[in-house]
Amino acid sequence: MATLTSKFLPNPKTIAVVGCPFSGGQSKLGVDKGPIHLVEAGLITRLEELGWKVIFDGHHQFEEISTASDPPIGKLKNPRLVSSVCESVADVVGTHVRNGQLPVTLGGDHSLAMGTISGTLSSYPDACVIWIDAHADINTAETTSSGNIHGMPVSFLLGLGEKIPEYAWVKPLLRPERLVYIGLRDLDAGERRILRENNIKAFSMHEVDKYGIGRVMDMALDHVNPNRDLPIHLSFDVDALDPSVAPSTGTPVRGGLTFREGHYICEVIHETGLLVALDLMEVNPSLADPESVRQTVAVGCSLVCSALGETLL
Numbered sequence: 001m002a003t004l005t006s007k008f009l010p011n012p013k014t015i016a017v018v019g020c021p022f023s024g025g026q027s028k029l030g031v032d033k034g035p036i037h038l039v040e041a042g043l044i045t046r047l048e049e050l051g052w053k054v055i056f057d058g059h060h061q062f063e064e065i066s067t068a069s070d071p072p073i074g075k076l077k078n079p080r081l082v083s084s085v086c087e088s089v090a091d092v093v094g095t096h097v098r099n100g101q102l103p104v105t106l107g108g109d110h111s112l113a114m115g116t117i118s119g120t121l122s123s124y125p126d127a128c129v130i131w132i133d134a135h136a137d138i139n140t141a142e143t144t145s146s147g148n149i150h151g152m153p154v155s156f157l158l159g160l161g162e163k164i165p166e167y168a169w170v171k172p173l174l175r176p177e178r179l180v181y182i183g184l185r186d187l188d189a190g191e192r193r194i195l196r197e198n199n200i201k202a203f204s205m206h207e208v209d210k211y212g213i214g215r216v217m218d219m220a221l222d223h224v225n226p227n228r229d230l231p232i233h234l235s236f237d238v239d240a241l242d243p244s245v246a247p248s249t250g251t252p253v254r255g256g257l258t259f260r261e262g263h264y265i266c267e268v269i270h271e272t273g274l275l276v277a278l279d280l281m282e283v284n285p286s287l288a289d290p291e292s293v294r295q296t297v298a299v300g301c302s303l304v305c306s307a308l309g310e311t312l313l
């Protein structure tokens with residue numbers, strides 16, 4: 001059994017697995033099947049074997065939310081659906097955090113992080129966000145070219161861009177200096193500008209190559225959590241990993257993190273003892289051959305386990 005270092009959690013150390021079969025933030029079918037596959041691969045048992053008490057009340061059903069008519073708002077696709085699903089996720093995640101449980105949200109597409117991070121910040125307004133991704137997901141209503149909201153959640157959390165009444169529930173509680181990215185390699189021009197203008201710290205694959213993942217993690221934590229005392233929300237998009245490691249995802253980009261670099265990130269976050277919420281997003285079991293799907297689901301499970309205390313020795 002691993003040592004569960006979790007400074008913010010009361011005993012018994014409890015995880016709440018929040019399965020979010022949702023794909024409305026992008027256009028490829030199948031990402032809603034991610035959480036089902038992750039749970040069926042034995043994730044819950046593995047977490048219990050690490051010493052956690054695990055609550056899992058089944059996957060969240062968002063059917064009742066599906067909006068009959070949801071025309072685009074500007075370029076944004078499925079805007080009302082994404083908003084109401086994320087609001088409901090914010091509520092669920094926020095309740096778990098308030099109850100002293102560590103929510104592990106399984107996506108689903110990354111628009112869900114608008115909900116999960118809102119939930120975390122509702123209890124821990126000083127939490128920092130560590131965003132592991134090939135993409136910055138920081139487009140605004142003005143800069144997005146795809147209109148896919150999974151490419152935009154961070155801008156909502158920071159309160160950037162034009163205000164959309166349907167998203168008035170999202171409190172812009174995230175401060176730019178509490179956000180750090182690792183793994184970036186596919187940014188839109190508008191996103192580069194937003195990162196620069198807001199002084200947002202980002203370690204692209206260039207920095208991972210230059211310094212190695214060990215120093216990148218030290219520098220990332222020094223930036224968002226200099227005294228190692230703030231709660232951490234880790235939002236991990238599986239496409240941060242190289243497509244040779246995690247092929248079954250909607251927007252793969254070559255030149256990504258290795259298997260070990262991904263796990264090292266999670267291991268270091270666990271070692272801080274500061275993790276209060278975790279997202280594992282964008283596993284899409286419909287996009288590859290069965291062996292690639294199995295591989296992607298397996299790596300998703302093992303990243304979660306590493307972040308929650310699984311060690312090599």
Ligand SMILES: NC(=[NH2+])NCCC[C@H](N)C(=O)O
Pocket residue numbers: 109110111135137139144145146147148150151152186187188237239250251282
């Ligand atoms: N969560 C993701 N996989 N996001 C990909 C976003 C891609 C692109 N930047 C967009 O805004 O559409």
Ligand SMILES: [Mn+2]
Pocket residue numbers: 133134135237239240251282
């Ligand atoms: Mn991504």
Ligand SMILES: [Mn+2]
Pocket residue numbers: 110133135137150237282
């Ligand atoms: Mn993402």
